[in-house]
Amino acid sequence: QVQLQESGPGLVKPSETLALTCGVSGVSIGSDYWNWIRQSPGKGLEWVGNIYYSGNFRQNPSLTSRVTISVDASKNQCSLKLDSVTAADTALYFCASGNLDLWGQGILVTVSS
């Protein structure tokens, strides 16, 4: 059974970097591409970016080049970094498979001093 599990700090200070990891089990991370998606409190889903096994990643242009996504094949995981966070980046962050047919449970990240 394929499972995705997000992990990382639940609290980040303004202007610092948010760093999250998505652990993939049950399938090789090289078998698909992987998305990061977030949901601000009471809002809809917002695509953050995605990454292919090759290392090429795309980000939502609205995030003004603050996003870095990487893959660690040895650990079967992908990672998200979001620089210079503000309160507007407070959200539930999910990782999901390329076609959105598999999702993690999500992790709540709050940006606050």
Place this chain on the structure above:
Amino acid sequence: QPVLTQPPSASASLGASVTLTCSLSSGYSAFEVVWIQQRPGKGPRFVMRVGPGGIVGSKGDDIPDRFSVLGSGLNRYLAIKNIQEEDESDYHCGTEHGSAKVFGGGTKLTVL
């Protein structure tokens, strides 16, 4: 890129039927859409993918037969028959442009 429009809310009585709509912006009538269910306090769950000709691929794990989809023009529909209490959820639709994903605002389904 495409824009997806969903009504913010819908309601139906227990045991009744409801159809949720996801509308693609003009020019994107060939696009497929994914329906995602999100129960209160839970993570998203894939329901199924729908194109202009109907379902694409298979339903998500443990999605009941009561759920079906239809595609027509710019609209992608999720129909639920014999609604149960556990169907009360937010339903999101999403599509892709290149590999970038786009989501609608979501519809909150209330079971009366």
